Amino acid sequence: GSKFAELVLRRALDREREPSLRLVLTALDGGDPPRSGTAQLCINVTDANDNAPMFAQERYRASLREDAPPGSTVVNVSASDPDSGTNARIRYGFGKMSAKVLQKFVVDAESGTISLQEFLDFEDTRSFSLAVEARDGGGLVAHCKVAIEVLDVNDNAPEVTLTLVSSTVPEDAPVGTVVALLNVNDPDSGENGEMSCELLGEAPLSLVKSSGGSYKVVTASALDREQAAEHRLVLRASDGGEPARTGTARIRVAVLDANDNAPVFSQAEYTVRVPEDVPVGSTLVTVTATDFDEGLNGHVKYS
Incomplete structure:
Protein backbone atom coordinates (compact mmCIF):
# COMPACT_ATOMS: atom_id res chain seq x y z
CA GLY A 1 0.00 0.00 0.00
CA SER A 2 0.97 3.66 0.23
CA LYS A 3 0.97 6.22 2.95
CA PHE A 4 1.53 9.97 2.89
CA ALA A 5 3.75 11.65 5.49
CA GLU A 6 3.76 15.33 6.46
CA LEU A 7 6.89 17.20 7.50
CA VAL A 8 6.00 19.57 10.32
CA LEU A 9 8.16 22.34 11.86
CA ARG A 10 8.97 21.76 15.51
CA ARG A 11 10.73 25.12 16.00
CA ALA A 12 11.07 28.41 14.16
CA LEU A 13 13.57 28.61 11.35
CA ASP A 14 16.38 31.17 11.21
CA ARG A 15 17.90 31.60 7.78
CA GLU A 16 20.73 33.73 9.18
CA ARG A 17 21.86 30.74 11.33
CA GLU A 18 20.83 27.82 9.08
CA PRO A 19 20.23 28.85 5.48
CA SER A 20 19.52 25.21 4.51
CA LEU A 21 18.54 21.89 6.14
CA ARG A 22 19.41 18.37 4.95
CA LEU A 23 17.24 15.51 6.19
CA VAL A 24 17.03 11.76 5.52
CA LEU A 25 13.48 10.35 5.30
CA THR A 26 13.19 6.62 6.04
CA ALA A 27 10.10 4.52 5.20
CA LEU A 28 9.63 1.05 6.80
CA ASP A 29 7.17 -1.67 5.75
CA GLY A 30 5.43 -4.13 8.06
CA GLY A 31 7.25 -7.29 6.94
CA ASP A 32 9.45 -9.52 9.00
CA PRO A 33 12.12 -8.60 8.66
CA PRO A 34 10.99 -5.08 7.66
CA ARG A 35 12.34 -3.47 4.59
CA SER A 36 13.13 0.23 4.33
CA GLY A 37 13.63 2.91 1.79
CA THR A 38 15.27 6.33 2.20
CA ALA A 39 15.07 9.71 0.53
CA GLN A 40 17.27 12.79 0.89
CA LEU A 41 15.48 16.04 1.65
CA CYS A 42 17.19 19.41 1.07
CA ILE A 43 15.27 22.37 2.45
CA ASN A 44 16.40 25.90 1.52
CA VAL A 45 15.17 28.53 3.95
CA THR A 46 14.06 31.66 2.15
CA ASP A 47 14.72 35.04 3.76
CA ALA A 48 12.19 37.06 5.70
CA ASN A 49 12.92 40.63 6.68
CA ASP A 50 13.28 39.83 10.36
CA ASN A 51 16.47 41.83 10.98
CA ALA A 52 16.78 45.60 11.07
CA PRO A 53 20.01 47.25 9.92
CA ASP A 152 37.95 77.81 14.63
CA VAL A 153 40.29 79.44 12.13
CA ASN A 154 41.57 82.99 12.35
CA ASP A 155 39.08 84.49 9.92
CA ASN A 156 38.16 87.58 11.93
CA ALA A 157 40.32 90.64 12.52
CA PRO A 158 40.00 92.51 15.83
CA GLU A 159 37.37 95.23 15.77
CA VAL A 160 38.28 98.54 17.42
CA THR A 161 35.30 100.68 18.46
CA LEU A 162 35.77 104.17 19.86
CA THR A 163 33.09 104.79 22.48
CA LEU A 164 34.32 108.25 23.54
CA VAL A 165 36.77 110.65 21.94
CA SER A 166 37.68 114.09 23.26
CA SER A 167 38.67 115.90 20.09
CA THR A 168 40.13 118.77 22.14
CA VAL A 169 42.20 118.71 25.33
CA PRO A 170 43.50 121.77 27.22
CA GLU A 171 47.26 121.88 27.27
CA ASP A 172 47.22 122.33 31.04
CA ALA A 173 45.17 119.13 31.54
CA PRO A 174 46.70 117.02 34.32
CA VAL A 175 48.59 113.83 33.53
CA GLY A 176 46.15 110.93 33.35
CA THR A 177 43.34 112.90 31.70
CA VAL A 178 41.19 110.55 29.62
CA VAL A 179 41.31 111.41 25.93
CA ALA A 180 39.45 108.42 24.47
CA LEU A 181 37.61 105.24 25.49
CA LEU A 182 37.48 102.21 23.22
CA ASN A 183 36.53 98.55 23.04
CA VAL A 184 38.42 95.84 21.17
CA ASN A 185 36.66 92.62 20.20
CA ASP A 186 37.63 89.51 18.24
CA PRO A 187 34.93 86.83 17.85
CA ASP A 188 37.51 84.09 17.21
CA SER A 189 38.47 81.71 20.02
CA GLY A 190 41.69 80.62 21.71
CA GLU A 191 44.85 82.28 20.47
CA ASN A 192 42.94 83.57 17.45
CA GLY A 193 40.86 85.71 19.82
CA GLU A 194 43.66 86.83 22.15
CA MET A 195 44.45 90.48 21.47
CA SER A 196 47.22 92.97 22.14
CA CYS A 197 46.90 96.72 21.55
CA GLU A 198 49.40 99.49 20.96
CA LEU A 199 49.49 103.17 20.06
CA LEU A 200 51.47 104.06 16.95
CA GLY A 201 53.00 107.51 16.69
CA GLU A 202 54.88 109.87 18.95
CA ALA A 203 52.68 111.74 21.39
CA PRO A 204 52.48 112.37 25.14
CA LEU A 205 49.63 109.84 25.31
CA SER A 206 49.49 106.25 26.53
CA LEU A 207 47.13 103.29 26.31
CA VAL A 208 45.77 101.82 29.55
CA LYS A 209 43.81 98.54 29.73
CA SER A 210 40.66 98.79 31.83
CA SER A 211 38.90 95.41 31.84
CA GLY A 212 38.15 92.73 29.29
CA GLY A 213 38.52 94.37 25.91
CA SER A 214 38.16 97.94 27.21
CA TYR A 215 40.96 100.49 26.99
CA LYS A 216 41.45 104.18 27.60
CA VAL A 217 43.87 106.66 26.09
CA VAL A 218 45.24 109.09 28.68
CA THR A 219 47.78 111.89 28.78
CA ALA A 220 51.13 110.44 29.83
CA SER A 221 52.94 113.76 30.29
CA ALA A 222 52.23 117.48 30.13
CA LEU A 223 50.94 118.79 26.82
CA ASP A 224 52.45 121.81 25.11
CA ARG A 225 50.38 123.41 22.40
CA GLU A 226 53.25 125.63 21.38
CA GLN A 227 55.25 122.52 20.44
CA ALA A 228 52.41 120.44 18.97
CA ALA A 229 48.96 121.90 18.35
CA GLU A 230 47.48 118.46 17.59
CA HIS A 231 48.32 114.79 17.85
CA ARG A 232 47.35 112.11 15.32
CA LEU A 233 47.66 108.52 16.47
CA VAL A 234 46.75 105.07 15.22
CA LEU A 235 45.53 102.45 17.65
CA ARG A 236 46.40 98.96 16.39
CA ALA A 237 44.95 95.74 17.80
CA SER A 238 46.52 92.40 16.81
CA ASP A 239 45.27 88.89 17.55
CA GLY A 240 47.36 85.83 18.37
CA GLY A 241 46.57 83.89 15.19
CA GLU A 242 49.10 82.72 12.62
CA PRO A 243 49.28 84.84 10.61
CA ALA A 244 48.00 87.56 12.92
CA ARG A 245 45.14 89.80 11.88
CA THR A 246 44.95 93.45 12.85
CA GLY A 247 42.34 96.14 13.30
CA THR A 248 43.00 99.87 13.59
CA ALA A 249 41.35 103.10 14.64
CA ARG A 250 42.61 106.65 14.16
CA ILE A 251 42.55 109.26 16.90
CA ARG A 252 43.03 113.01 16.39
CA VAL A 253 43.39 115.27 19.41
CA ALA A 254 43.67 119.07 19.18
CA VAL A 255 45.44 120.78 22.07
CA LEU A 256 43.66 123.89 23.36
CA ASP A 257 45.75 126.84 24.41
CA ALA A 258 46.28 127.74 28.05
CA ASN A 259 47.85 131.05 29.09
CA ASP A 260 51.09 129.40 30.12
CA ASN A 261 53.47 131.80 28.39
CA ALA A 262 54.30 135.36 29.49
CA PRO A 263 55.14 137.97 26.86
CA VAL A 264 58.85 138.16 26.07
CA PHE A 265 60.52 141.38 24.89
CA SER A 266 62.85 141.14 21.96
CA GLN A 267 65.54 142.71 24.20
CA ALA A 268 65.94 142.48 27.91
CA GLU A 269 67.18 146.12 28.08
CA TYR A 270 66.80 149.11 25.77
CA THR A 271 69.23 152.08 25.86
CA VAL A 272 68.02 155.28 24.20
CA ARG A 273 69.98 158.52 23.73
CA VAL A 274 67.63 161.51 23.45
CA PRO A 275 68.67 165.11 22.65
CA GLU A 276 67.42 167.52 25.24
CA ASP A 277 65.68 169.61 22.63
CA VAL A 278 63.66 166.75 21.16
CA PRO A 279 60.12 167.93 20.47
CA VAL A 280 57.31 166.71 22.61
CA GLY A 281 55.52 163.73 20.99
CA SER A 282 58.60 162.46 19.22
CA THR A 283 59.09 158.67 19.08
CA LEU A 284 62.01 157.75 21.27
CA VAL A 285 62.11 153.97 20.77
CA THR A 286 59.90 151.06 19.67
CA VAL A 287 59.83 148.02 21.92
CA THR A 288 58.50 144.62 20.82
CA ALA A 289 57.21 141.74 22.90
CA THR A 290 55.99 138.34 21.75
CA ASP A 291 53.59 135.88 23.41
CA PHE A 292 53.52 132.31 22.03
CA ASP A 293 50.00 131.70 23.26
CA GLU A 294 47.11 132.12 20.86
CA GLY A 295 43.98 134.21 20.78
CA LEU A 296 43.52 136.65 23.64
CA ASN A 297 46.24 134.81 25.54
CA GLY A 298 48.72 135.85 22.86
CA HIS A 299 47.46 139.44 22.45
CA VAL A 300 50.07 141.78 23.98
CA LYS A 301 49.27 145.18 25.48
CA TYR A 302 51.92 147.63 26.58
CA SER A 303 51.82 149.96 29.54
Whole structure:
Protein backbone atom coordinates (compact mmCIF):
# COMPACT_ATOMS: atom_id res chain seq x y z
CA GLY A 1 0.00 0.00 0.00
CA SER A 2 0.97 3.66 0.23
CA LYS A 3 0.97 6.22 2.95
CA PHE A 4 1.53 9.97 2.89
CA ALA A 5 3.75 11.65 5.49
CA GLU A 6 3.76 15.33 6.46
CA LEU A 7 6.89 17.20 7.50
CA VAL A 8 6.00 19.57 10.32
CA LEU A 9 8.16 22.34 11.86
CA ARG A 10 8.97 21.76 15.51
CA ARG A 11 10.73 25.12 16.00
CA ALA A 12 11.07 28.41 14.16
CA LEU A 13 13.57 28.61 11.35
CA ASP A 14 16.38 31.17 11.21
CA ARG A 15 17.90 31.60 7.78
CA GLU A 16 20.73 33.73 9.18
CA ARG A 17 21.86 30.74 11.33
CA GLU A 18 20.83 27.82 9.08
CA PRO A 19 20.23 28.85 5.48
CA SER A 20 19.52 25.21 4.51
CA LEU A 21 18.54 21.89 6.14
CA ARG A 22 19.41 18.37 4.95
CA LEU A 23 17.24 15.51 6.19
CA VAL A 24 17.03 11.76 5.52
CA LEU A 25 13.48 10.35 5.30
CA THR A 26 13.19 6.62 6.04
CA ALA A 27 10.10 4.52 5.20
CA LEU A 28 9.63 1.05 6.80
CA ASP A 29 7.17 -1.67 5.75
CA GLY A 30 5.43 -4.13 8.06
CA GLY A 31 7.25 -7.29 6.94
CA ASP A 32 9.45 -9.52 9.00
CA PRO A 33 12.12 -8.60 8.66
CA PRO A 34 10.99 -5.08 7.66
CA ARG A 35 12.34 -3.47 4.59
CA SER A 36 13.13 0.23 4.33
CA GLY A 37 13.63 2.91 1.79
CA THR A 38 15.27 6.33 2.20
CA ALA A 39 15.07 9.71 0.53
CA GLN A 40 17.27 12.79 0.89
CA LEU A 41 15.48 16.04 1.65
CA CYS A 42 17.19 19.41 1.07
CA ILE A 43 15.27 22.37 2.45
CA ASN A 44 16.40 25.90 1.52
CA VAL A 45 15.17 28.53 3.95
CA THR A 46 14.06 31.66 2.15
CA ASP A 47 14.72 35.04 3.76
CA ALA A 48 12.19 37.06 5.70
CA ASN A 49 12.92 40.63 6.68
CA ASP A 50 13.28 39.83 10.36
CA ASN A 51 16.47 41.83 10.98
CA ALA A 52 16.78 45.60 11.07
CA PRO A 53 20.01 47.25 9.92
CA MET A 54 22.62 47.86 12.62
CA PHE A 55 25.15 50.69 12.64
CA ALA A 56 28.78 49.93 13.43
CA GLN A 57 28.58 52.69 16.06
CA GLU A 58 25.66 54.22 17.88
CA ARG A 59 27.43 57.59 17.92
CA TYR A 60 30.00 58.99 15.51
CA ARG A 61 32.22 61.99 16.18
CA ALA A 62 33.92 64.24 13.65
CA SER A 63 35.63 67.63 13.53
CA LEU A 64 35.88 70.07 10.64
CA ARG A 65 37.63 73.40 10.17
CA GLU A 66 35.27 76.26 9.53
CA ASP A 67 37.10 77.08 6.28
CA ALA A 68 36.63 73.56 4.87
CA PRO A 69 35.28 73.89 1.30
CA PRO A 70 31.88 72.51 0.27
CA GLY A 71 32.24 68.89 -0.81
CA SER A 72 34.60 68.01 2.04
CA THR A 73 33.98 64.60 3.60
CA VAL A 74 32.86 64.88 7.22
CA VAL A 75 32.52 61.21 8.22
CA ASN A 76 31.50 57.82 6.82
CA VAL A 77 28.74 55.93 8.64
CA SER A 78 28.23 52.22 8.05
CA ALA A 79 25.41 49.80 8.80
CA SER A 80 24.94 46.09 8.07
CA ASP A 81 21.91 43.81 7.73
CA PRO A 82 22.21 40.00 8.01
CA ASP A 83 19.17 39.48 5.79
CA SER A 84 19.63 38.77 2.08
CA GLY A 85 18.55 40.27 -1.18
CA THR A 86 16.34 43.32 -1.06
CA ASN A 87 15.92 42.91 2.68
CA ALA A 88 19.66 43.49 3.14
CA ARG A 89 19.96 46.44 0.74
CA ILE A 90 20.59 49.52 2.88
CA ARG A 91 20.02 53.14 1.98
CA TYR A 92 21.14 56.03 4.18
CA GLY A 93 19.37 59.28 4.91
CA PHE A 94 18.89 61.97 7.52
CA GLY A 95 16.28 61.87 10.23
CA LYS A 96 14.26 64.83 11.40
CA MET A 97 16.52 67.90 11.65
CA SER A 98 16.28 71.66 11.20
CA ALA A 99 16.42 73.22 7.75
CA LYS A 100 19.65 75.00 8.74
CA VAL A 101 21.42 71.69 9.39
CA LEU A 102 20.03 70.10 6.23
CA GLN A 103 21.43 73.03 4.22
CA LYS A 104 24.91 72.41 5.60
CA PHE A 105 25.27 68.64 5.15
CA VAL A 106 24.31 65.88 2.72
CA VAL A 107 24.53 62.07 3.05
CA ASP A 108 25.16 59.71 0.14
CA ALA A 109 22.28 57.22 0.14
CA GLU A 110 24.44 54.34 -1.09
CA SER A 111 27.78 54.79 0.72
CA GLY A 112 26.78 56.57 3.92
CA THR A 113 29.36 59.31 3.32
CA ILE A 114 28.35 62.61 4.94
CA SER A 115 29.70 65.68 3.13
CA LEU A 116 29.65 69.43 3.56
CA GLN A 117 27.31 71.48 1.35
CA GLU A 118 28.06 75.02 2.61
CA PHE A 119 30.85 76.81 4.42
CA LEU A 120 30.66 76.65 8.20
CA ASP A 121 31.05 79.59 10.58
CA PHE A 122 32.51 78.86 14.00
CA GLU A 123 31.31 82.22 15.31
CA ASP A 124 27.73 81.32 14.32
CA THR A 125 27.53 77.63 15.26
CA ARG A 126 30.28 75.70 17.03
CA SER A 127 28.78 72.20 16.81
CA PHE A 128 26.14 70.17 14.99
CA SER A 129 24.25 67.00 15.89
CA LEU A 130 23.03 64.93 12.94
CA ALA A 131 20.38 62.20 13.04
CA VAL A 132 21.19 59.50 10.47
CA GLU A 133 18.99 56.59 9.40
CA ALA A 134 19.78 53.30 7.68
CA ARG A 135 16.73 51.73 6.01
CA ASP A 136 16.63 48.26 4.43
CA GLY A 137 14.54 47.19 1.45
CA GLY A 138 11.82 45.85 3.70
CA GLY A 139 11.33 49.12 5.53
CA LEU A 140 13.15 48.40 8.80
CA VAL A 141 15.19 51.35 10.10
CA ALA A 142 18.22 51.87 12.36
CA HIS A 143 19.33 55.19 13.83
CA CYS A 144 22.62 56.75 14.91
CA LYS A 145 23.90 60.18 15.92
CA VAL A 146 26.79 62.13 14.43
CA ALA A 147 28.37 64.88 16.57
CA ILE A 148 30.36 67.42 14.53
CA GLU A 149 32.70 69.92 16.15
CA VAL A 150 33.52 73.06 14.16
CA LEU A 151 37.16 74.11 14.54
CA ASP A 152 37.95 77.81 14.63
CA VAL A 153 40.29 79.44 12.13
CA ASN A 154 41.57 82.99 12.35
CA ASP A 155 39.08 84.49 9.92
CA ASN A 156 38.16 87.58 11.93
CA ALA A 157 40.32 90.64 12.52
CA PRO A 158 40.00 92.51 15.83
CA GLU A 159 37.37 95.23 15.77
CA VAL A 160 38.28 98.54 17.42
CA THR A 161 35.30 100.68 18.46
CA LEU A 162 35.77 104.17 19.86
CA THR A 163 33.09 104.79 22.48
CA LEU A 164 34.32 108.25 23.54
CA VAL A 165 36.77 110.65 21.94
CA SER A 166 37.68 114.09 23.26
CA SER A 167 38.67 115.90 20.09
CA THR A 168 40.13 118.77 22.14
CA VAL A 169 42.20 118.71 25.33
CA PRO A 170 43.50 121.77 27.22
CA GLU A 171 47.26 121.88 27.27
CA ASP A 172 47.22 122.33 31.04
CA ALA A 173 45.17 119.13 31.54
CA PRO A 174 46.70 117.02 34.32
CA VAL A 175 48.59 113.83 33.53
CA GLY A 176 46.15 110.93 33.35
CA THR A 177 43.34 112.90 31.70
CA VAL A 178 41.19 110.55 29.62
CA VAL A 179 41.31 111.41 25.93
CA ALA A 180 39.45 108.42 24.47
CA LEU A 181 37.61 105.24 25.49
CA LEU A 182 37.48 102.21 23.22
CA ASN A 183 36.53 98.55 23.04
CA VAL A 184 38.42 95.84 21.17
CA ASN A 185 36.66 92.62 20.20
CA ASP A 186 37.63 89.51 18.24
CA PRO A 187 34.93 86.83 17.85
CA ASP A 188 37.51 84.09 17.21
CA SER A 189 38.47 81.71 20.02
CA GLY A 190 41.69 80.62 21.71
CA GLU A 191 44.85 82.28 20.47
CA ASN A 192 42.94 83.57 17.45
CA GLY A 193 40.86 85.71 19.82
CA GLU A 194 43.66 86.83 22.15
CA MET A 195 44.45 90.48 21.47
CA SER A 196 47.22 92.97 22.14
CA CYS A 197 46.90 96.72 21.55
CA GLU A 198 49.40 99.49 20.96
CA LEU A 199 49.49 103.17 20.06
CA LEU A 200 51.47 104.06 16.95
CA GLY A 201 53.00 107.51 16.69
CA GLU A 202 54.88 109.87 18.95
CA ALA A 203 52.68 111.74 21.39
CA PRO A 204 52.48 112.37 25.14
CA LEU A 205 49.63 109.84 25.31
CA SER A 206 49.49 106.25 26.53
CA LEU A 207 47.13 103.29 26.31
CA VAL A 208 45.77 101.82 29.55
CA LYS A 209 43.81 98.54 29.73
CA SER A 210 40.66 98.79 31.83
CA SER A 211 38.90 95.41 31.84
CA GLY A 212 38.15 92.73 29.29
CA GLY A 213 38.52 94.37 25.91
CA SER A 214 38.16 97.94 27.21
CA TYR A 215 40.96 100.49 26.99
CA LYS A 216 41.45 104.18 27.60
CA VAL A 217 43.87 106.66 26.09
CA VAL A 218 45.24 109.09 28.68
CA THR A 219 47.78 111.89 28.78
CA ALA A 220 51.13 110.44 29.83
CA SER A 221 52.94 113.76 30.29
CA ALA A 222 52.23 117.48 30.13
CA LEU A 223 50.94 118.79 26.82
CA ASP A 224 52.45 121.81 25.11
CA ARG A 225 50.38 123.41 22.40
CA GLU A 226 53.25 125.63 21.38
CA GLN A 227 55.25 122.52 20.44
CA ALA A 228 52.41 120.44 18.97
CA ALA A 229 48.96 121.90 18.35
CA GLU A 230 47.48 118.46 17.59
CA HIS A 231 48.32 114.79 17.85
CA ARG A 232 47.35 112.11 15.32
CA LEU A 233 47.66 108.52 16.47
CA VAL A 234 46.75 105.07 15.22
CA LEU A 235 45.53 102.45 17.65
CA ARG A 236 46.40 98.96 16.39
CA ALA A 237 44.95 95.74 17.80
CA SER A 238 46.52 92.40 16.81
CA ASP A 239 45.27 88.89 17.55
CA GLY A 240 47.36 85.83 18.37
CA GLY A 241 46.57 83.89 15.19
CA GLU A 242 49.10 82.72 12.62
CA PRO A 243 49.28 84.84 10.61
CA ALA A 244 48.00 87.56 12.92
CA ARG A 245 45.14 89.80 11.88
CA THR A 246 44.95 93.45 12.85
CA GLY A 247 42.34 96.14 13.30
CA THR A 248 43.00 99.87 13.59
CA ALA A 249 41.35 103.10 14.64
CA ARG A 250 42.61 106.65 14.16
CA ILE A 251 42.55 109.26 16.90
CA ARG A 252 43.03 113.01 16.39
CA VAL A 253 43.39 115.27 19.41
CA ALA A 254 43.67 119.07 19.18
CA VAL A 255 45.44 120.78 22.07
CA LEU A 256 43.66 123.89 23.36
CA ASP A 257 45.75 126.84 24.41
CA ALA A 258 46.28 127.74 28.05
CA ASN A 259 47.85 131.05 29.09
CA ASP A 260 51.09 129.40 30.12
CA ASN A 261 53.47 131.80 28.39
CA ALA A 262 54.30 135.36 29.49
CA PRO A 263 55.14 137.97 26.86
CA VAL A 264 58.85 138.16 26.07
CA PHE A 265 60.52 141.38 24.89
CA SER A 266 62.85 141.14 21.96
CA GLN A 267 65.54 142.71 24.20
CA ALA A 268 65.94 142.48 27.91
CA GLU A 269 67.18 146.12 28.08
CA TYR A 270 66.80 149.11 25.77
CA THR A 271 69.23 152.08 25.86
CA VAL A 272 68.02 155.28 24.20
CA ARG A 273 69.98 158.52 23.73
CA VAL A 274 67.63 161.51 23.45
CA PRO A 275 68.67 165.11 22.65
CA GLU A 276 67.42 167.52 25.24
CA ASP A 277 65.68 169.61 22.63
CA VAL A 278 63.66 166.75 21.16
CA PRO A 279 60.12 167.93 20.47
CA VAL A 280 57.31 166.71 22.61
CA GLY A 281 55.52 163.73 20.99
CA SER A 282 58.60 162.46 19.22
CA THR A 283 59.09 158.67 19.08
CA LEU A 284 62.01 157.75 21.27
CA VAL A 285 62.11 153.97 20.77
CA THR A 286 59.90 151.06 19.67
CA VAL A 287 59.83 148.02 21.92
CA THR A 288 58.50 144.62 20.82
CA ALA A 289 57.21 141.74 22.90
CA THR A 290 55.99 138.34 21.75
CA ASP A 291 53.59 135.88 23.41
CA PHE A 292 53.52 132.31 22.03
CA ASP A 293 50.00 131.70 23.26
CA GLU A 294 47.11 132.12 20.86
CA GLY A 295 43.98 134.21 20.78
CA LEU A 296 43.52 136.65 23.64
CA ASN A 297 46.24 134.81 25.54
CA GLY A 298 48.72 135.85 22.86
CA HIS A 299 47.46 139.44 22.45
CA VAL A 300 50.07 141.78 23.98
CA LYS A 301 49.27 145.18 25.48
CA TYR A 302 51.92 147.63 26.58
CA SER A 303 51.82 149.96 29.54
